Amino acid sequence: MSCAGQTVRHHAPVLGTRAACHRPRGDLPSGLMPQPLLSVVVPAYDQQGQLAECLDSILDQSFGGFEVIVVADRSAQSPAAVAQTADDRVSVLRLNAAVGVGRARNAGAARAQGRYLLFLDADHLVTPGAFLTLADRLRAEPEAEVVLFGHTRLHRERVWPGAAQAVLGGLGAAAFTPVERPEVFGVPAQAWDRLISRELWMDAQLAFPDGRYEEISVVHQALLRARRAVALADELVQLRRRQTVHPTASPGASEFDLFDQYERSFELLNGLSLTAADLVRPFLFRRMVQHYLFVLDLAGCVSRAERPQFFHRAAEHYRRLLPEGFRRPGGREGVKFSLLAGGSYSAFEVAKLTQIARTAVTGRNAS
Known part of the structure; x- marks a missing residue:
């Protein structure tokens, strides 16, 4: 199987430490799992040694209807080896070249089986109960193609609110068409503070381009193509770095x-x-x-x-x-x-x- 022109090999699952060996009560045995609601794609660039904590925050979620796809390429920032786990919600995709975060995300999205895609990085933490909050919102709006939510940023031991919270709070609880609420185009275009339906991803042929700031045009294209979106003012993800731009872009960026x-x-x-x-x-x-x-x-x-x-x-x-x-x-x-x-x-x-x-x-x- 090839992805972004590179051979893809399937390796043993790569996981964090704390929640790696148990599945939330009520999940079905391996082989009988229904389609997950969420596919969480995590490029394994781990300059600060934060990947395990990120994965733990995912696996600790009380809502268990998700899969995690960790994508590791051959860049120096991608760990050569990580601990294995028995948690069958996690799989690993290893690329045979250093391709950067955009192509790594594309590779994960191509493998995903969930109804919605969530793109996270090693320096993100998912807040407790976040996936249950998202699942409840999607039960009320099952036709939503994009789900926007809040985030925070941790820098120098201070927690800063995300720049989108004021806009999200003003959008209300009803579903909307993004082009009819154009203020959503005025907030930072991040891939990790929203869900994008996998159907929209495929129909619109979305893909992250090479280079730095790779999220911008993809996020805007998803908003422009979406017919139905919903917003949550809840802060569901925390970023643990100074800048919002991912530090590992494609070669030559x-x-x-x-x-x-x-x-x-x-x-x-x-x-x-x-x-x-x-x-x-x-x-x-x-x-x-x-x-x-x-x-x-x-x-x-x-x-x-x-x-x-x-x-x-x-x-x-x-x-x-x-x-x-x-x-x-x-x-x-x-x-x-x-x-x-x-x-x-x-x-x-x-x-x-x-x-x-x-x-x-x-x-x-x-x-």
Whole structure:
């Protein structure tokens, strides 16, 4: 069997430690298992030694109708060996080359048998009771093709809320069509804070592209193709790293892949009616600009030598993709939008340094 041009070999199950050897009461014996509700795909990139905890958080779920597909390639970040387990909900797919997280996820999705796909990474934790919450929601809305839910981020021993919670809370309990609630295109496009039905995945021929920020266009395509979606404000997954972007991309990837990913997303709007495209475009544009500014603000994300080039690429996207009648946000964020629209990197850097100095002075005065 081949996947992404690579031979796939099936190895013994790879699991965590705590919950590896028992199945929740009420599950059927091996060979009699019904179709799982969820297929959880976990690329086995484990730079921080967190994979076992991630898998334990999955296997500890009180709802047992799921399978876990761990995908390991030959990259240095993928563990060469892990402990075996008797839990038959877990299988392992090992690829014979270093392919990156996007192709690893695609390989797992191709093997999945569940009704819904959930893509997690080694540095995610699933909150207790999360799968039962999702199962209950899907019992009420069995035709949902996408299920959105909240997440948190753990960084420097602080828990930060996800950027989508305010939007999710405003969507209400009823099912909706994403293009008719275009605010969902204004939140970060993550693969791990939503379920995507496997039927939609196959019908829309979804696949993660190569490069960094590989989730963006896939998430947007799923939303654009979905006829029925539901949202939960519950925070069901926690991310345990500083950035939301996965650190292990395909060979040759760079921060500049971000521009290609948003190009793909805006090209998808060409398949919509003019009315639908006009609804979605302002939200997608604002999210894109926010993302570019976030990357520029994040220390060490783009090298000092490459910052001017990154800024000018972002400014070009701003001018070319600007929706007619778009209103910039207010406050400090609006100032950043204006500086990017102006296209002057020197003015942007001066404004940033001025803000840093003002913040430092304010901090000293407060102390």
